[in-house]
Amino acid sequence: MKRGLVWFTEDLRVDDNETLLKALEENDEILPVYFWEDYAEKRQFSIPRMGNSRKAFILESLNNLQQQFQSRGGSLMMVNGSAENELSRLCQTFSVRKVYTKKQVGSEEKMLQSEIKQQLLKIGVDFQTYSTSTLYHPDDLPFSVRDIPMLFTKFRKLAEKESKVRTPFDAPLRINTPHFEVFPAEMIERATPDWMVGGEDAGQQRLAEFIWKSQSIRTYKETRDQLTGLNFSSKFSAWLSQGCISPRRIYSEIKRFEHEVVSNESTYWVVFELLWRDFFRFSFKKHPKAYFLLNGLGQQALYTQFDPSKFEAWTQGKTSESLINAGMNELRVSGFVSNRMRQILASYWVFGLQQDWRYGAAWFEHCLVDYDVASNWGNWAYIAGVGNDNRGGREFNIEKQTQLFDRDGEYRSKWNTD
Ligand SMILES: Cc1cc2nc3c(=O)[nH]c(=O)nc-3n(C[C@H](O)[C@H](O)[C@H](O)COP(=O)(O)OP(=O)(O)OC[C@H]3O[C@@H](n4cnc5c(N)ncnc54)[C@H](O)[C@@H]3O)c2cc1C
Known part of the structure; x- marks a missing residue:
């Protein structure tokens, strides 16, 4: 019997999932696995990488993925531990011949994948990755990733003119997996908005x-x-x-x-x-590493200092600006803020408080339910003027933004409760 292991990461769905479909096509049976690591333990700039809101969303998504598998005749295995420690053992226990997974984008995750690939090769297990998270498939772009334009408009125009978005794959009707005991993902308290429920459904x-x-x-x-x-x-x-x-x-x-x-x-x-x-x-x-550097893609960062008391005031909604306080309270409590508010909050950290932009990005990473390594660090670098921008960053005038978007004060009174 041919058996493949599908390692799920940020692809918690059965619809339009090429990784899953390839594994089903090439094997009699698949072992779908998710490795749950305690990300709260991982820190950058002393800030825990993942707060409870995102954790809750992922756990809900995993339970829903379990339901997707069970309604198709299989089960998802959730493993407490890291892929680097557990994957080889699982492959041996279940006589797996090949591992299928999503291609990663963050530098640390990419490095981990290549280490795991080497680990698996040593025990005779193949390792294959698939690009499943973008609108355009990277193979269809009219340029190689090395030659991607520095500015968005050029990228967009070329992609729209010379590439096509592929048709999504339908979800498989049946999924055969081995039998193993299934434990539901533990649910945790969250204060996220009611609509923000994890899972494909x-x-x-x-x-x-x-x-x-x-x-x-x-x-x-x-x-x-x-x-x-x-x-x-x-x-x-x-x-x-x-x-x-x-x-x-x-x-x-x-x-x-x-x-x-x-x-x-x-x-x-x-x-x-x-x-x-x-x-x-x-x-x-x-640029797998540059987005995490103070000078980003090579421009000189305007501000390099970090003042813990300013960080405390900003993150806890205790600055002198009530619009900023409202936004930071919403972010901390609910795990979501609108795009415009993200721009205003980031601009205030960089230009108003004149701080090292990366601490702000790390706080967003902690709080946001929708945290995405490229969108978060890419947008922050852009606003700070060290990313894909040739205008020296984007500063938002708080007075003007207040007049435009919260003239009646409704937003500020909703989130400034003290
Ligand atoms: C400082 C800062 C940090 C951000 N961090 C994240 C993040 O960690 N994760 C994240 O998904 N988005 C991030 N964004 C982008 C954007 O703010 C959110 O995607 C958007 O607010 C989510 O709400 P929505 O789904 O209703 O977006 P919509 O306005 O409905 O847009 C549709 C989709 O397009 C994409 N999108 C929209 N705007 C952007 C953008 N500026 N950059 C990249 N993708 C975009 C998102 O996937 C979004 O779901 C950030 C923006 C800023 C300014």
């Missing part, structure tokens, strides 16, 4: 809600900069970050909506934003 429901039921996609371009509410933006990000939904599935639904209902600037603009996501992911592949 919830992600698909949100897709249907935003595009078809509320048809909020019709006006997305005009509403996307708002600070509060459910439908002013898609809210796809957390499901995208954990791979509960694929960008190609979103794209194919947008195309269907454009064909059957309406096609306008707003429907296109969601695709435009997904292209930003792709852009940062591909740029990360080109």
Whole structure:
């Protein structure tokens, strides 16, 4: 019997999952595994990498993935421990001949994958990775990752002109896995918004809600900069970050909506934003380490200092700016803030408080449920003026932003409760 192991990471879905489909195609049986490590133990700049909100979302996503497997005749194995310690042992115990997994984008994760590949080769197990998280498949781009343009507009124009988004794969109907005891992922307390439920089913429901039921996609371009509410933006990000939904599935639904209902600037603009996501992911592949450096892609960082008391005030919503305090409270408590608010908060840390931008990025990494290595560090570097920007960063005027987006003070009073 041929058996393959599918190592799940940020691809917690059965729909449009090429890794899973290839393993099913090449084997009689697959062993789907997720390794749960205590990320709270991992720190950068002394800040724990993952807060409870994201942890809860991942655990919910895993339980939903388990249901996806069980409804198709199989089970997902959740292992407490790291892939580097557990994967080889599992391959030997279950006589696995090949491991299938998603290609990683972060530098540490990539290094880990290549170490694991060597470990597995030593015991005669093949290792294959697949690109499953971008809208455009990297093989379809009109340039190699090494030659990706530095500026987004050039990237977008070339990609749109010379590449096509592939059709998403349907979910498999049946999944054969060996028998093993299944334990549900433990649930933990969370204070995230009600709509932010982890898992593929919830992600698909949100897709249907935003595009078809509320048809909020019709006006997305005009509403996307708002600070509060459910439908002013898609809210796809957390499901995208954990791979509960694929960008190609979103794209194919947008195309269907454009064909059957309406096609306008707003429907296109969601695709435009997904292209930003792709852009940062591909740029990360080109510069796997640079986005974590003070000077980023090579420009001189404006501010290099770190003042712990300023960090405390910023993170705890105790600065002199009530808009900033509201945003930081929302981020800390709910694990989500709108794109405009992220820009304002990041700009204030860099230009208002004049601090090393990387501490801000690390705090966002801790708090955000939708944390994504490329989108977070890429956007932060961009705002700080050390990323894919040739304008020296982006500073937001707080007074002006308040007038534009919270003139009546509703947002500030909602999140400034002391
Ligand atoms: C400082 C900063 C940090 C950020 N950190 C993250 C992060 O860790 N994870 C994350 O997913 N996004 C991040 N973003 C991008 C963006 O703010 C969020 O993707 C967006 O607010 C999520 O809400 P939404 O799904 O309703 O987005 P929508 O406005 O509905 O956009 C649709 C999708 O397009 C993508 N997208 C939108 N804007 C951007 C952008 N600027 N860069 C990359 N992709 C984008 C997202 O996948 C999003 O779900 C960050 C932005 C800033 C300024």
